[in-house]
Amino acid sequence: MAAAVLRHCWRGLLQNSGNGAVGTIRSKIFEGVRLKSTVQYMSLPDHPKLAYRRVKGKSPGVVFLPGYGSNMSGEKAEALEDFCRSLGHAYLRFDYSGHGASEGVFSEGYIGTWKKDVLFMLDELAEGPQVRLERLNQLEKCQRLCF
Template sequence: MPDDETAGRLTVGDGPAAREIAWRRRRSRGRTDAPTIVWLGGYRSDMRGTKAERLLDFARREDLGYCRFDYSGHGESTGRFEDGTIGGWTDEAAAVLRELGDGPLVLSGSSMGAWIALNLVRNAEAFGLAGRIRGLLLLAPAPDFTERLILPKLTAEQRAAIAIDGRLVVPSAYASEPDVYTRALFDDGRANLVLDGLIDTGCPVTIVQGMADADVPFEHALALVEHLPHQAVILSLVRDGDHRLSRPQDLDLIERSLADLVRAAVELG
């Protein structure tokens, strides 16, 4: 199949803080009612992963819009990974979404990307996105992961390393390079917490969570549901699913869930 995506780069920030965000976009070829699906990847992931590619295939079959991008310090975008924060990566995501025009959006956030998605919908008006986000698909969602999932597991020595050295380096379960968590990431994370009250998304939300997830326990997804007042919230628990949710059966479930959200977005007009 020919490549029907347009690649681009977008500068976010000014002066020394400026970084170029690499993004790719597919436009619907014939549907005037087609929303754009936006892929929001996880911590240290990129826009060419298994789930991102599967969503592109879905968008092609259904003739939907599709957009994916890399946060600064990830994939094809510029910037140092260690300089990244939740707030900064959310700003980058908002800038990409504004580049898509004024059409409806369905956000699909994986792990940290779900935190970014919730940040975007909770602050949609401030980001210039009011009324555009028509659905959220959250995969192994990790909102507030710095405060709720990482900090409680750290030893006194690890906490001291963050406070004194400004960074903590730990082995990664998914890559040969270690994970790096900076003091700025934790400080900024506290300023971007979403599980500190109700999150009025104003749109349907579907969560897919593996019960064998070693990184984000399924109880975290249950806690998230308690903060979502919208009546159209669906939680699908995959008993043997891990954090990646990239097996064929997981991808099939993700696609079915996305199809339902797209249908609802179209019905909303």
């Protein structure tokens, strides 16, 4: 499953990269030592603190949106971080309010709350064009309608 997500990410980066440099470093993917980003927190007024991990890099950046009830610490999210880091691209993953390391109560959240989380994180942390990746699940249609 993680390999399929990485292929999807690769296609997105190739389509959104203005220069052909991405293809020249394909052989260097996952080479070297794993560096892991650290958990940080963002605050929104009257809203729980949101946990995130970010790798700074070139554009386009990749934003990973976890699936419903999931969090940013999954195998795919970690593999994507390694992938983006190896190519020098920016990468952002975060936990929605009430999920994972973020504050809040899961049962008090709804799609509108989590949409607000996504828009806030994009506004505050993403720079330039972004490739959006989300887990393909039952909420996919709803996410496409809302975002």
